[in-house]
Amino acid sequence: MSLLAVENLSVAFAERRSWSTVVDDVSFEVAAGTTLGLVGESGSGKTVTALSIMGLTRAQGARVSGAVRFDGQDLAVLDEDALADIRGARIGMVFQQASRTLDPAFTVGEQIAETVRRHTGASRRDAWDRAVEMLQRVHIPRPVERALQYPHEFSGGMAQRVVIAMALSCSPAMVIADEPTTALDVTVQARILELLRELQDDTGVAIVLISHDLGVIAEMADRVAVMYAGQIVEQAPIEELFVGPRHPYSSGLMGAIPVVGQGRRLVDIPGVVPPPQSFPAGCRFHPRCPHAEPGRCDAAPPPLERVDAHEVRCVRTGELSLPGVLVPEVQP
Amino acid sequence: MSPLLEVDGLVKRYPLRRSLLGRTKESFTAVDEVGFRLERGETLALVGESGAGKSTTGRLVLRLIEPDAGNIRFDGTDLRTLPAAEMRRMRLRMQMVFQDPYSSLDPHLPVGDSVGEPLLIHFGTGRKERERRSAEMLDKVGISTSALQRYPTELSGGQLQRVAIARALTTEPAMIVADEPVAALDVSVRAQVLNLMRDLQEELGLSYLFITHDLALVQVIADRVAVMQQGRIVEEGTVADVFAGPREDYTKTLLAAIPDPVPRSMRPGGARMRIRSD
Numbered sequence: 001m002s003l004l005a006v007e008n009l010s011v012a013f014a015e016r017r018s019w020s021t022v023v024d025d026v027s028f029e030v031a032a033g034t035t036l037g038l039v040g041e042s043g044s045g046k047t048v049t050a051l052s053i054m055g056l057t058r059a060q061g062a063r064v065s066g067a068v069r070f071d072g073q074d075l076a077v078l079d080e081d082a083l084a085d086i087r088g089a090r091i092g093m094v095f096q097q098a099s100r101t102l103d104p105a106f107t108v109g110e111q112i113a114e115t116v117r118r119h120t121g122a123s124r125r126d127a128w129d130r131a132v133e134m135l136q137r138v139h140i141p142r143p144v145e146r147a148l149q150y151p152h153e154f155s156g157g158m159a160q161r162v163v164i165a166m167a168l169s170c171s172p173a174m175v176i177a178d179e180p181t182t183a184l185d186v187t188v189q190a191r192i193l194e195l196l197r198e199l200q201d202d203t204g205v206a207i208v209l210i211s212h213d214l215g216v217i218a219e220m221a222d223r224v225a226v227m228y229a230g231q232i233v234e235q236a237p238i239e240e241l242f243v244g245p246r247h248p249y250s251s252g253l254m255g256a257i258p259v260v261g262q263g264r265r266l267v268d269i270p271g272v273v274p275p276p277q278s279f280p281a282g283c284r285f286h287p288r289c290p291h292a293e294p295g296r297c298d299a300a301p302p303p304l305e306r307v308d309a310h311e312v313r314c315v316r317t318g319e320l321s322l323p324g325v326l327v328p329e330v331q332p
Numbered sequence: 333m334s335p336l337l338e339v340d341g342l343v344k345r346y347p348l349r350r351s352l353l354g355r356t357k358e359s360f361t362a363v364d365e366v367g368f369r370l371e372r373g374e375t376l377a378l379v380g381e382s383g384a385g386k387s388t389t390g391r392l393v394l395r396l397i398e399p400d401a402g403n404i405r406f407d408g409t410d411l412r413t414l415p416a417a418e419m420r421r422m423r424l425r426m427q428m429v430f431q432d433p434y435s436s437l438d439p440h441l442p443v444g445d446s447v448g449e450p451l452l453i454h455f456g457t458g459r460k461e462r463e464r465r466s467a468e469m470l471d472k473v474g475i476s477t478s479a480l481q482r483y484p485t486e487l488s489g490g491q492l493q494r495v496a497i498a499r500a501l502t503t504e505p506a507m508i509v510a511d512e513p514v515a516a517l518d519v520s521v522r523a524q525v526l527n528l529m530r531d532l533q534e535e536l537g538l539s540y541l542f543i544t545h546d547l548a549l550v551q552v553i554a555d556r557v558a559v560m561q562q563g564r565i566v567e568e569g570t571v572a573d574v575f576a577g578p579r580e581d582y583t584k585t586l587l588a589a590i591p592d593p594v595p596r597s598m599r600p601g602g603a604r605m606r607i608r609s610d
Contacts, residue, residue: 041518041519041520041521042488042489042518156382185381185382185545186545186546186547186548186586186589186590186591187381187585187586187589188381189589189591190588190589190591193591212518212519213519213591214519214593215548215590215591215592215593216591218591218592218593218594218595218596219591219592219596220596221595238595238597239595239597239598242593242594242595242598243598252520253519253520254593255523256519256520256522256523257519257548257593258548258549258551258552259548259593260547260548260551260575260587260590260592261551261575264552265527265530265552266522266523266526266527266552267523268520268521268523268524268527269520269523269524270524272488272490272491272521325593325594326594326598
């Protein structure tokens with residue numbers, strides 16, 4: 001059984017006179033110890049999906065429906081107090097900007113220890129020891145001294161390590177990481193991704209990794225869900241998706257990543273993700289799709305169809321041969 | 333023909349501590365004896381991590397900040413000794429595009445006005461002509477004329493970066509210093525902007541000084557690359573040479589950090605695959 005099963009999750013925010021559905025009927029599962037990559041451009045609904053799993057959009061007045069089964073419990077029906085017990089303890093969180101997670105007025109040791117005390121009832125002493133131990137586990141040099149320092153004394157990469165230490169301090173079963181390396185230098189990004197893999201190997205923590213960068217996803221994920229305009233348009237094991245994407249949007253995202261060893265022109269996807277108030281009729285991607293066919297793609301919304309472990313939302317998928325990142329080598 | 337831009341021995345120091353009399357007792361050298369050439373119609377990528385001195389170098393070249401030492405020759409003119417008024421006129425031909433288009437465009441001004449503003453400032457061009465030129469420039473970067481009256485907050489990050497490029501093009505520059513112009517953009521939009529920059533270069537013969545921390549982009553946009561570390565250029569060469577045979581360990585580290593778009597389970601030893609080449 002999977003650790004997390006999101007079932008038919010929809011999230012709507014109030015507009016002036018109506019509700020606008022930002023996440024539309026999203027379902028996916030994450031097995032213990034594995035990584036799910038949630039991919040898509042800004043405005044695709046990735047972050048709202050993640051926040052809704054943790055019950056953080058309800059607090060903002062969103063209308064949320066569907067089930068979020070985590071470790072045998074439906075988080076969608078829990079009250080705020082019960083959710084607060086789970087967040088930080090059973091589900092850790094890592095966001096893009098460490099500076100927004102860390103409080104500038106407290107030392108990093110105090111902040112990690114506070115999380116530990118809040119969720120485990122540990123003594124001050126034990127919680128502090130745990131904080132230092134966690135700083136060591138994320139490879140921050142001189143953890144005993146660094147625990148006494150304030151967030152501004154850490155570089156971007158080191159601050160993100162502190163956030164990861166805090167997220168893992170209560171030995172959660174799952175971590176949700178939303179663009180954890182987007183604000184960092186490429187070299188620092190590589191080290192943070194390596195750290196996340198190492199911690200996953202050691203602790204068996206499941207990871208939901210949100211990123212717009214398929215290169216980052218390739219480094220981390222076992223399974224990938226591609227989101228567009230609030231919906232999942234394709235979902236598959238990473239190997240299948242990268243060799244044989246079945247949705248033109250997934251294929252387009254792969255064409256847009258620069259690949260070392262090739263100075264080729266990137267394949268771009270024209271246009272931008274439409275806002276929820278103006279999602280087009282039919283397939284929401286069709287105005288940007290090079291394979292769209294009038295009368296078919298702009299009519300009825302395509303269903304998400306499943307074959308084995310691969311789901312795709314495209315009426316033309318059977319007729320298309322779409323390039324991924326990789327193509328099978330032709331035997332001479 | 334001489335290179336468009338020649339930079340030699342460029343130095344910029346920032347004081348860390350001053351004495352009571354205001355003398356600098358200790359300083360930090362942000363840019364340390366930096367030199368390079370940029371040919372006409374060419375793109376030189378300046379790469380390195382945060383703090384390496386890339387952005388400072390870009391600003392020094394345009395004399396947005398004053399260097400402590402070194403020479404900058406642009407199109408045969410020595411910029412270091414150029415009086416302020418002439419320097420301002422020279423900047424018509426050397427423009428800059430920044431990482432964050434939200435903060436480089438006036439939020440209270442329709443984007444059409446922002447694009448035409450350099451013409452007003454430098455030539456006092458009338459409204460009608462400015463509007464005509466704005467529309468022409470926005471068309472060049474793929475923004476419809478209906479956007480002329482829109483405000484920055486109504487456009488997406490990718491559209492705004494196109495507007496910022498259009499604004500830079502208004503004065504018909506020979507060179508654009510682009511400081512992380514796509515770092516804040518989504519992957520697909522990043523591809524749009526990079527492709528646009530390549531097309532404009534071909535059409536207008538522009539030279540780019542392209543500043544980035546991401547070596548993966550360098551192959552897509554640049555002809556030559558200079559790697560900066562702690563204020564110095566540690567390696568320079570054609571993109572093909574540097575990628576095929578990096579000499580410095582630091583360059584190797586940067587290259588190794590580029591995320592490999594091949595899923596981990598499929599890397600050497602797995603199925604026989606080659607990378608898509610379109």
